[in-house]
Amino acid sequence: MPYTIHEIKRIEKKWQEFWRDNKTFKAEIFGDKPKYYVLEMFPYPSGKIHMGHVRNYTITDVVARFKMMQGFNVLHPMGYDAFGQPAENAAIKRGVDPSSWTYSCISDMREGLTKMGFSYDWDREFATCDKEYYKWNQWIFLKMLERGLAYKKSSFVNWCPSCDTTLANEEVINEECWRCKAKVEQKDLDQWYLKITAYSERLLDDLKTLDKWPSRVIAMQSNWIGKSFGVDICFREKDTNEPLTVFTTRPDTIFGCTYVVLAPEHPLVDKLIKGSKNEQDVRQFIDKVKKESKTERASAGNKKQGIFTGRYAINPVNNEAVPIWLADYVLMDYGTGAIMAVPAHDQRDFIFAKEYKLPLRIVIEDPKRRDLKENELEQAFVDEGALVNSKQFDGLNNIKAIEKIGSWMEEDKIGKVSVHWRLRDWLISRQRYWGTPIPVIYCPKCGTVPVPEKDLPVELPAKIRITGEGGSPLNYVKEFVIVPCPECKGEARRETDTMATFFDSSWYFLRYCSARNGAQVFDKKEAAYWMPVDQYIGGIEHAILHLLYSRFFTKFFKDLGMIAFDEPFTRLLTQGMVLKDAEVMSKSKGNVVDPDLIIDKYGADSLRLFILFAAPPEDQLEWNDSAIDGSWRFLNRVWNLVEYKFKKEAGFNLPSELDKEDKEFERIRNATIKKVTEDLSVGLKFNTAISSIMIFMNAIDKYKVTDDDARKQAILNLSVRTMTLLLAPFVPHFSEELWQALGGKEKTVAFSLWPEYNEASLAQESIQVVVQINGKLRAKLDVSADISEEKLKQFVLSDGKVKDFIQDKPVRKFIYVPGKLVNLVI
């Protein structure tokens, strides 16, 4: 049969149906095989799959199929992260029901995934908007509530005016909404939070155990959690003796403190200014700052605003009275909301002090400019140096002084060594319809009452009006809102906020282990067998959000005693973006390449091969319309090879006698197996694995077999079979078809054994030794592989070309790298 797109389409369809009908990739617990759980980040079903999905899932599929062939019991599931705003926006725009819109998108996605030939266990498929799934979201929430890890509080929250809902800190990117890019505002609201900060220490510490995660993801999470060591220092207000605690990571500069600054929202402010002569001005200032959004406050950049409260604080180390100021550059939600200002050694304090003409005091000497005076400073001195003006600590190196002064303060009870975190609790309330209802009821008598477990799930009411205005649409569904209190049976109101969708995706990998279990969130035994995920693959955009939340949930489940491990994902690969014309593919830029059209022209296997071959998986991938022709051509050549050169009758047995050419050919076969196996095992280097198969292909092409030479034909056949097996994870439909043509014993190539190589066959009889003279390449000599160093030296020195270079100069050194090169130093 000729290699045509028509033929390819027929083959791909045939095998997709075969895999589906035979449940080829159904995963079950087996005792006799090691397990391997490979997982991609499940998609948001917004329509058809795009190139980013194709890349992500192709990479994952190769790992899954490779592990299957290696004899692992592989779990490779797929599902949909199906709650979220696009469904609701579609409802507002087109009047469709979010549920039917979502399920119709899911069916499009499923079709796209099937066409790529991915090896999923479809029996475990679910969508997070299935009530069988979100029931367990509610169950988890109730468990957290029980343990005080879910709580409601009123505070300023990130508010997206365009999505008309709140956002978690992690969802705010550059002060913009991560989804719609609208400027985020601050709003004072009563909202549900998850106490992820209770896990700060473990989330940070356990990063150390994730040695198979990309270093940048570790760094990003570590920065995000943001642990700072320092000292809480207790100042006191001069007249009232009211304590005023500041946090600093630089206790070494305490003697340089010339004023103290509170955040305008600081709870002490009211007391401080009451009755003072500038009370009115200060109140005006606070109002002004409060009205500003975080964005405006930050966009001021270096320009800092502040006001003097009229009060003074006593610095406990020297009993000096320093003025207490308020300033917009001090944030209430970090540290203690109050700082000691050391303008000589902190650039922000320096700018502020210059602006408001506050005094400076140098307490660390610049080693290069010892005689520097305060009024000569052009910027804060922030480098290392010896302490001055610091009483008994004078002369001490400031880095060493950090610890010394900290413990001295602790002894004298004027400060306390402390740790502060950047991580905040996770705001999960969303004022939207298409999400998991938060399972609590507000009763005028009993207060906040959790929905009893037996009443779960709290179902989302169907067929409701969504306008996008006036807050959560659920507020207007009377049957949903007005309910009897579970405790006193009196009339009560149901919570109408839904959960952030990142809640749904924080534990879906556990649900796959027992996706059809109706009685439990997941089956402990199944989870113990499959988890943790051995290889997780997805986009870098989830480096903080999803991966941090999932780690938090996993630790929570461990604390519940449901699992025994601390981390959900052993190995993580973050695949690069797919670009076109040096830009990320996106609808708005109009540079998307539709996978469907490519499949239609080249077939799924060519697409898979191109995507894997064009770049390492972590790197960005530049789409190239003509490079995919190369993938097509390569498969075409393999196809023709089987069509014209392979002769089934000759079998696959390696003859006992091999001539020189045969041995070299066998060496390439074994070397290719070794290279592909290593590339797939160690670093997921698909591009170099494929290139080595191409080299192998070129060698097979050159290997001459005459029609009557059954011996050589068997050697060739063996190589063709090896190549088919090596190709199977990359181009599964194509390989299944070849495998049939080759008369493969097993039903499918997917569960055939991965080929093994013979170390002895890798040895070469003769090798090429490179001769360098003074490090420069001068000659290449063929010698037998087992030549002794002494013999080689004689051989090299007798070579005519080498002689010409050496002439009569003495050879000072003879360096020999066995099997590779010699270097003569003359």
Add this chain to the structure above:
RNA sequence: GCUGGAGUGGUGAAAUUGGUAUACACGCCGGUCUCAAAAACCGGUGGCCUAAACAGCCGUGAGGGUUCGACUCCCUCCUCCAGCACCA
């Protein structure tokens, strides 16, 4: 500013971790086949230098260093990408 990463042919990228720089592919050039084109196949392809081969010289962002030998290690600098950012 801090953190993480990257700079190699016309292009995507290799390089056994200190040992032949540019594998494999795309593109381009030439050829075979064809009335012609496409497809397919074969050959060439870092730069300079001679008509060409040989030989030679240069060449992995820049400059220095270590070494018999550096894309790889060290120092200084430049550029780009990503994340965080008034976090005290």
